[in-house]
Amino acid sequence: MSGISDSFQRPINYLRISVTDRCNLRCIYCMPSQGISLVPHGELLSYEEILVVVRAAVELNITRVRLTGGEPLVRSKLVDLVRMLSSTEGIDDLSLTTNGVLLRHYAPALKKAGLKRVNISLDSLQKDRFRYITGYDGLAEVLQGIEAAHDAGLEPVKINTVVMRGINDTEIIDFAHLAQEGWHVRFIELMPNQFAVQFFNLSFMSAYQVKQQLTSLGNLESCLSSSGNGPAKYYRLPGAKGTIGFITPVSEHFCFSCNRLRLTAQGGLLPCLLSDEQIDVKQPLRRGALPDELKQLLEQAVAAKPPGHRLAQGVIPQRRSMSQVGG
Numbered sequence: 001m002s003g004i005s006d007s008f009q010r011p012i013n014y015l016r017i018s019v020t021d022r023c024n025l026r027c028i029y030c031m032p033s034q035g036i037s038l039v040p041h042g043e044l045l046s047y048e049e050i051l052v053v054v055r056a057a058v059e060l061n062i063t064r065v066r067l068t069g070g071e072p073l074v075r076s077k078l079v080d081l082v083r084m085l086s087s088t089e090g091i092d093d094l095s096l097t098t099n100g101v102l103l104r105h106y107a108p109a110l111k112k113a114g115l116k117r118v119n120i121s122l123d124s125l126q127k128d129r130f131r132y133i134t135g136y137d138g139l140a141e142v143l144q145g146i147e148a149a150h151d152a153g154l155e156p157v158k159i160n161t162v163v164m165r166g167i168n169d170t171e172i173i174d175f176a177h178l179a180q181e182g183w184h185v186r187f188i189e190l191m192p193n194q195f196a197v198q199f200f201n202l203s204f205m206s207a208y209q210v211k212q213q214l215t216s217l218g219n220l221e222s223c224l225s226s227s228g229n230g231p232a233k234y235y236r237l238p239g240a241k242g243t244i245g246f247i248t249p250v251s252e253h254f255c256f257s258c259n260r261l262r263l264t265a266q267g268g269l270l271p272c273l274l275s276d277e278q279i280d281v282k283q284p285l286r287r288g289a290l291p292d293e294l295k296q297l298l299e300q301a302v303a304a305k306p307p308g309h310r311l312a313q314g315v316i317p318q319r320r321s322m323s324q325v326g327g
């Protein structure tokens with residue numbers, strides 16, 4: 001089985017699937033505080049429909065799948081979807097991105113169902129600041145979720161931290177201390193979105209600026225990721241048990257190595273996170289499209305991948321919030 005590449009010779013082998021547009025948090029950079037208008041459940045792809053898309057993707061040698069949202073763990077019976085996907089021949093890597101609030105309830109069952117690993121989003125280690133950023137007093141629950149993920153063996157557990165000037169930049173060193181103790185922390189640059197352009201302008205902090213703060217802890221030595229070949233660049237502080245990663249969609253974009261497609265909860269195939277373009281698979285699925293037609297739609301989405309995002313030219317996606325795309 002040969003793999004699929006886009007028009008810029010980038011091999012595409014990774015599919016991020018948003019399983020719901022719902023979320024139990026309201027992170028300031030992701031969703032407006034009043035939330036977004038949600039689509040009726042019947043408009044979301046069923047697990048069976050997602051499976052059909054994944055099987056077609058496997059035919060194209062897209063063998064790595066990540067479940068995201070919204071918050072994937074608020075969708076009922078997510079463990080069933082994990083079981084369906086993990087038992088699909090050809091899937092090499094099945095992972096989940098979650099805010100961690102509900103993870104303590106599900107970590108063992110997810111592992112048993114075949115999930116390999118989790119990324120957990122956590123922007124503050126301080127109770128009040130966590131509530132300010134997310135709109136929910138849930139830090140303790142997330143910390144329990146992180147522990148539960150380790151206990152269940154969903155390794156490597158990676159912590160994703162969006163750094164925001166004036167909001168959580170005073171905690172960069174605290175997160176780095178946790179990396180010294182064994183956490184795998186990834187600092188993510190804030191991306192702009194249509195409802196929070198001013199917030200982005202005020203709060204953006206580049207990875208370079210984050211690194212400057214870390215110099216007080218010693219030299220960051222470049223190292224390899226403990227899993228996969230995603231967009232992060234990894235480093236280790238002297239003597240640290242864990243790693244520090246940087247994801248730089250804004251200051252140093254990594255579009256030249258983009259290896260992914262995205263599928264929204266409503267069945268939109270997205271060639272690029274930061275573009276409004278999408279190809280619908282829901283209607284074809286619901287009128288009984290054959291696997292070959294789905295493969296063609298996936299191929300179309302791959303062919304439509306742009307060379308890169310156009311944030312620097314001021315092009316910000318308008319149609320969807322990050323919670324509808326899955327990050």
Ligand code: SAM
Nearest residue numbers: 029030069070071098099121190191322326327
């Ligand atoms: N709810 C899950 C979570 O928070 O992990 C999964 C969906 S969330 C949209 C996926 C990732 O996107 C999270 O790590 C979140 O921090 C990130 N994200 C959302 N909006 C962002 C923005 N404007 N800039 C940078 N990262 C963002």
Ligand code: SF4
Nearest residue numbers: 023027030070099323
């Ligand atoms: Fe929800 Fe994740 Fe967006 Fe936060 S980042 S609002 S947890 S979807």
